[in-house]
Amino acid sequence: xxxxxxxxxxxxxxxxxxxxxxxxxxxxxxxxxxxxxxxxxxxxxxxxxxxxxxxxxxxxxxxxxxxxxxxxxxxxxxxxxxxxxxxxxxxxxxxxxxxxxxxxxxxxxxxxxxxxxxxxxxxxxxxxxxxxxxxxxxxxxxxxxxxxxxxxxxxx
Amino acid sequence: xxxxxxxxxxxxxxxxxxxxxxxxxxxxxxxxxxxxxxxxxxxxxxxxxxxxxxxxxxxxxxxxxxxxxxxxxxxxxxxxxxxxxxxxxxx
Amino acid sequence: xxxxxxxxxxxxxxxxxxxxxxxxxxxxxxxxxxxxxxxxxxxxxxxxxxxxxxxxxxxxxxxxxxxxxxxxxxxxxxxxxxxxxxxxxxxxxxxxxxxxxxxxxxxxxxxxxxxxxxxxxxxxxxxxxxx
Numbered sequence: 001x002x003x004x005x006x007x008x009x010x011x012x013x014x015x016x017x018x019x020x021x022x023x024x025x026x027x028x029x030x031x032x033x034x035x036x037x038x039x040x041x042x043x044x045x046x047x048x049x050x051x052x053x054x055x056x057x058x059x060x061x062x063x064x065x066x067x068x069x070x071x072x073x074x075x076x077x078x079x080x081x082x083x084x085x086x087x088x089x090x091x092x093x094x095x096x097x098x099x100x101x102x103x104x105x106x107x108x109x110x111x112x113x114x115x116x117x118x119x120x121x122x123x124x125x126x127x128x129x130x131x132x133x134x135x136x137x138x139x140x141x142x143x144x145x146x147x148x149x150x151x152x153x154x155x156x
Numbered sequence: 157x158x159x160x161x162x163x164x165x166x167x168x169x170x171x172x173x174x175x176x177x178x179x180x181x182x183x184x185x186x187x188x189x190x191x192x193x194x195x196x197x198x199x200x201x202x203x204x205x206x207x208x209x210x211x212x213x214x215x216x217x218x219x220x221x222x223x224x225x226x227x228x229x230x231x232x233x234x235x236x237x238x239x240x241x242x243x244x245x246x247x
Numbered sequence: 248x249x250x251x252x253x254x255x256x257x258x259x260x261x262x263x264x265x266x267x268x269x270x271x272x273x274x275x276x277x278x279x280x281x282x283x284x285x286x287x288x289x290x291x292x293x294x295x296x297x298x299x300x301x302x303x304x305x306x307x308x309x310x311x312x313x314x315x316x317x318x319x320x321x322x323x324x325x326x327x328x329x330x331x332x333x334x335x336x337x338x339x340x341x342x343x344x345x346x347x348x349x350x351x352x353x354x355x356x357x358x359x360x361x362x363x364x365x366x367x368x369x370x371x372x373x374x375x376x377x378x
Binding site: 083130 | 266267270271274277278279280282283286287293314318324327329331332334335
């Protein structure tokens with residue numbers, strides 16, 4: 001029930017933010033479409049802990065802030081590599097083992113790797129992630145596991 | 157500044173088109189098309205501010221959706237091609 | 248009508264965004280193989296997009312346009328890793344396979360492998376006459 005309510009809230013927000021016309025007729029259409037989407041999502045079994053990670057809503061903003069700082073930092077690195085030319089890049093790839101248990105945690109981890117420029121998660125199989133990095137240093141940093149530990153803190 | 161941003165966006169889109177034409181692999185072309193698409197979204201957003209018409213932002217939003225879906229769709233088509241030819245392996 | 252401080256800030260954000268976007272595009276042309284080009288495209292997708300949409304948000308002031316720009320930003324941030332992952336995985340199923348992927352379960356020796364430029368160039372050449 002909690003998840004259904006949060007889905008309704010999200011959908012209502014999207015409708016109100018995008019419509020800009022608050023006449024009774026259009027609001028009724030909005031209500032009808034929200035009802036239809038919620039009905040379909042429930043029928044497909046999509047309304048659950050995984051699609052609406054409410055239990056993370058307290059800890060996720062902190063993680064996103066950390067990730068944002070990380071993204072800015074690695075953007076500067078990649079941009080400087082672009083201007084310094086070919087000899088400044090040393091592409092490397094490796095399979096990294098992950099200790100993350102839940103699917104949600106793994107997806108969050110792989111998405112964070114991809115979102116950070118300089119490293120891309122190519123394949124996620126079982127508990128191994130195939131990562132391609134622009135510089136071998138990027139792989140070393142992932143091995144040190146700061147990002148993984150932060151995601152693991154979210155899992156619990 | 158808005159005009160300068162618009163020019164920069166157009167230059168970036170032109171460079172992406174050059175990469176799409178040069179290839180050499182299908183994936184480079186899809187990558188360039190993806191970059192072109194996201195830049196189009198930004199271009200529409202900037203245009204709507206230069207013209208002072210916020211309604212155009214809806215077009216940018218819809219374009220972002222279409223761009224994502226089309227990239228995924230094209231990749232579904234190319235993903236399981238074998239090395240020798242256009243034969244689909246499975247799926 | 249618009250606060251001059253906000254105008255200057257938004258101009259700054261737009262200028263920085265343009266710089267990062269151009270670096271990404273130049274990287275897209277300059278980098279030697281597909282996977283490295285993907286990193287360059289990542290630069291244009293994350294920070295540059297954030298800076299440009301952020302600059303526009305500062306111009307928009309409190310209005311519906313602000314919310315819509317926020318939705319666009321959120322949407323790009325959610326979809327771009329998905330798109331690049333799909334792209335990388337599709338390339339992985341082709342001739343552009345990373346060397347590491349062939350050694351499935353034996354990674355005791357030396358996990359970091361420098362990707363071989365000749366091999367990729369060869370694959371590129373293979374692709375070039377196919378496409």
